[in-house]
Structures are given as structure tokens and as C-alpha cells.
Amino acid sequence: MRATNRLSAQFVKAAPVGKHCDGAGLWLVKRDDGGAQWVLRVTVHGRRREMGLGGFPALSLAHARKLSDRWRMLAAMGRDPIKEREAESRAARREDISLSILTSDAFEARKADLKGDGIAGRWLSPLNIHVLPKLGKVPITDLDQRDIRDVLAPIWHTKADTARKALNRLSIVLRHAAALGLDVDLQAPEKAKALLGKSRHVAKNIPSMAWIDIPQFYKSLEEPTLTHLALRLLILNPGTRSKPIRFMRLDQVQDDVWTVPGEDMKGRKGATPAFRVPLSREAQRLIALARPHARNGFLFPNSRGGVISDMTLSRHMERHGLEARPHGFRASLRTWLAEATDAPHEVAEAMIAHFVDSSVVRAYRRTDFLDQRRQLAERWADHVTGGPRQLMQLGALK
Structure with missing residues (x-):
């Protein structure tokens, strides 16, 4: 078998559950739930490092190979690819402090606390659906209670639970931004809640059978x-x-x-x-x-x-x-x-x-x-x- 490029695009699409080596440290990990992840294994200073490159099919076989070549080259130079990627991410955050970027960053930091690492998307969905389409590009340091009030007002009385979750997530994102040293208004969600007033929504129990x-x-x-x-x-x-x-x-x-x-x-x-x-x-x-x-x-x-x-x-x-x-x-x-x-x-x-x-x-x-x-x-x-x-x-x- 070839030392590199062992896998084919056709095999990757129908790969069975398990770990499949493409060579030179690049692996495709197929999970029981049908999902798949690209993983690169390299050795830096005598220590083996394993870094996730992305999921399939969002990241194709050809793209995964290009990424692995880049990180493998850094490892050959004695530089830790995982730390290099983190440094690039920090640099990007300094350049882009939009609500969308900080939301993604806060989610990544919180994933370990979420059921199934948050793969189902329930933690992000209130923001992705109701907040980020309008406020995603706003610098988080500019976000105030009026911005939050305006995006949540349409669902405040009709989808009260979703609105409550969105406020909760925004509070977490703002605290995350503050921890990064950004000058944000941590009270903005509570102020927005005061502006929105008491919700008229009446919670209902899930109907049950006698x-x-x-x-x-x-x-x-x-x-x-x-x-x-x-x-x-x-x-x-x-x-x-x-x-x-x-x-x-x-x-x-x-x-x-x-x-x-x-x-x-x-x-x-x-x-x-x-x-x-x-x-x-x-x-x-x-x-x-x-x-x-x-x-x-x-x-x-x-x-x-x-x-x-x-x-x-x-x-x-x-x-x-x-x-x-x-x-x-x-x-x-x-x-x-x-x-x-x-x-x-x-x-x-x-x-x-x-x-x-x-x-x-x-x-x-x-x-x-x-x-x-x-x-x-x-x-x-x-x-x-x-x-x-x-x-x-x-x-x-x-």
C-alpha cells in the first residue's frame, strides 16, 4: 500500500465506522452516528500531537491533505502546529471583535460543558436564528441594550423561552469577551430585559395522557x-x-x-x-x-x-x-x-x-x-x- 494518499474520495464517502489512515499522519475517524472527522498526528520535540482539522464532508479529502501538508511542515521545523493555530486564532480575534466571532469563540470554550459537545446546535440556535443575522457584524464593544431589545422584541411575547435563552447566551458571550480584556457592557442583557418588560407568554406543560x-x-x-x-x-x-x-x-x-x-x-x-x-x-x-x-x-x-x-x-x-x-x-x-x-x-x-x-x-x-x-x-x-x-x-x- 502507498505510504501517502491511501484513501480515495469514493472510499471516504462510504467509509465504515473506525479510523482510516491516508498516510503521513492524516486519519479519517468515522463515528457511530455517521459523522466523520479529519485528524492529523505529528511528532514535535519527541511528543506526539493530535489535532482535528475539520469534519467531513465540509472538509474534503483534497482540502484535508493540503491542510495536513501545511501543519506537517511546521512540525518538521520544530513548531507545534496546535499552538501555531491557536496563535493565528488569537490574532484573528484581535482584528475581528464582532459579535459573531466572539460567539463562536465563547461556544468553543464552552463545548466541553455541553451535552454531546454541543453538536446538536441547540446552544447556538437562539443566537444563530434571532440575533446574529442582524447583529453578527457589530463589534461586541459597541453592543448595547437597545440593540438587544430591537432583535428580541419580535419574539419576546410569542417565543418567550427562545428569547430567554438568547439573553442567557448573550450574557455568556459578553462575559467571555470581558475575560479576553474587551471593554463590553456586561449589564446590557439585563437592561434589555428591563426595556422589553414582562413577557405575556404563559408557559404550558407538555400534554400528557391520563x-x-x-x-x-x-x-x-x-x-x-x-x-x-x-x-x-x-x-x-x-x-x-x-x-x-x-x-x-x-x-x-x-x-x-x-x-x-x-x-x-x-x-x-x-x-x-x-x-x-x-x-x-x-x-x-x-x-x-x-x-x-x-x-x-x-x-x-x-x-x-x-x-x-x-x-x-x-x-x-x-x-x-x-x-x-x-x-x-x-x-x-x-x-x-x-x-x-x-x-x-x-x-x-x-x-x-x-x-x-x-x-x-x-x-x-x-x-x-x-x-x-x-x-x-x-x-x-x-x-x-x-x-x-x-x-x-x-x-x-x-
Whole structure:
């Protein structure tokens, strides 16, 4: 095999999951989620350095080779390419202090705190959609409360949560700029909030289904399609939310326990531990029915190599004239726990993956109530499938 230029453009497009060497330290890293990243490995002063060049297909094979040639040449001269790139970035920041540039810089600094490194784009989207199109080129040192008020006024009463997030992100970006030594008005977001006034928007809870009505809906999901199976599994285990269900992998299930990775649970990366889910006999039966559909390890794949979308589940309920949405099954389960069982509060909250105590308390109380939750999961499965409905007595669990 050739020492360099080993990969072809055609191979890169269809590369399987794993690491693929193009030669001379250039690698293509293909992830399980279908994304890919170019990585360059060089040695500087006897120390190996690994730097990301960019993602594919945004960065083509030809462009990745050109970039790698440049950074490899610097390494051969004894200069650290990663530090050189950082120096170039700092120089660019000194020349361009626009809100857009500082937003990108703040996001990069914050990525490690965001779930999935912020790849989904939710952190940036309020600014990208509602702020940066009008204010992106404004020097951040010129940004004031009137600028912020003017861009957020159109959504202040109609999209209150989005507007609130945009204000929060702007505060973070301004603090980041201040840390870089720029003269910015840190109070501008709060002043803008005062100018905008109180929002008329009234927050609404996600519609849920009464727990007494769930058996009838569950029975309607009798076709062994991926949508029906995923919805049934979500109803049985609503504490996980829909994402872990949709991204469920066969290697996460062992006997009657499903271990959900922390990054798939709601919460920031690194702050959420893996969550063990006790699987009822009915849940295990559904997983067995879904196994023949598995692809690339995912239990609920779609035709494009990923997994079924959250909208697939929501639209199914919408098409059937239901006001309730998949996320609402969490409320259904929690209400059933309160009204039809005497489960201790901590156990009931653990059923929906709520952590009610501080991290210090949880550090000393080293239990996730798995055995107690296993009993409750079986009783909940009996209810939703129309099985025995006697009151669950859990006094012994207290």
C-alpha cells in the first residue's frame, strides 16, 4: 500500500465506522452516528500531537491533505502546529471583535460543558436564528441594550423561552469577551430585559395522557413496526425520555437491565452518570421483537443509517388525534406512582430519572433503588397491558 494518499474520495464517502489512515499522519475517524472527522498526528520535540482539522464532508479529502501538508511542515521545523493555530486564532480575534466571532469563540470554550459537545446546535440556535443575522457584524464593544431589545422584541411575547435563552447566551458571550480584556457592557442583557418588560407568554406543560387511559392506547400499538415498538417501550420506560429509546443499542441490554449512557440522559456531559433501567417482562418481549430490525447496533434504525426521529413518535400520536405527546408519558407514570402506589418519594422520582437530592447526598447514598424500581416497572407493565391492577404495597421499601 502507498505510504501517502491511501484513501480515495469514493472510499471516504462510504467509509465504515473506525479510523482510516491516508498516510503521513492524516486519519479519517468515522463515528457511530455517521459523522466523520479529519485528524492529523505529528511528532514535535519527541511528543506526539493530535489535532482535528475539520469534519467531513465540509472538509474534503483534497482540502484535508493540503491542510495536513501545511501543519506537517511546521512540525518538521520544530513548531507545534496546535499552538501555531491557536496563535493565528488569537490574532484573528484581535482584528475581528464582532459579535459573531466572539460567539463562536465563547461556544468553543464552552463545548466541553455541553451535552454531546454541543453538536446538536441547540446552544447556538437562539443566537444563530434571532440575533446574529442582524447583529453578527457589530463589534461586541459597541453592543448595547437597545440593540438587544430591537432583535428580541419580535419574539419576546410569542417565543418567550427562545428569547430567554438568547439573553442567557448573550450574557455568556459578553462575559467571555470581558475575560479576553474587551471593554463590553456586561449589564446590557439585563437592561434589555428591563426595556422589553414582562413577557405575556404563559408557559404550558407538555400534554400528557391520563394513566387510566394508557392501556387502551397501548393496545392500539399492536403492529410490530418500529414506531409501535418504540412507543410501547417508551410507555413502559418513560423515565428515560425518547432519545435513549431511539438510540438504544443491543450491547446496552444485559438480562433484565438496560444501562443508558450518561450522554444520552438529560443533563450536561460529564455531569450525568449512566442510568440503569430495570426491564419488565413486557419490555424484554418488545426488545426481542425489535431485534430483527437492528442495524449498526441500533435497535430502532432508520433507512439512512441513523435512528428514527423524535418527530416520528410525536406525529404518530398527532395523526391519531391525540393531544398528548411522547414526553408526557413521564407525567402519566409519575401520577400513577402517586395515586396508585405507596412508593417512597425517592423511589418514585428515580423511576423518572429525577435526582431530588444534592450531589453530596447522592455521593453518600450509593443506591439507585434498582430492586424497588424493578417491582414498580413490573406493576406499571401490568397496568399498561391491562393486567392485574391491585394497589402496589411498597411499605417494606421505605
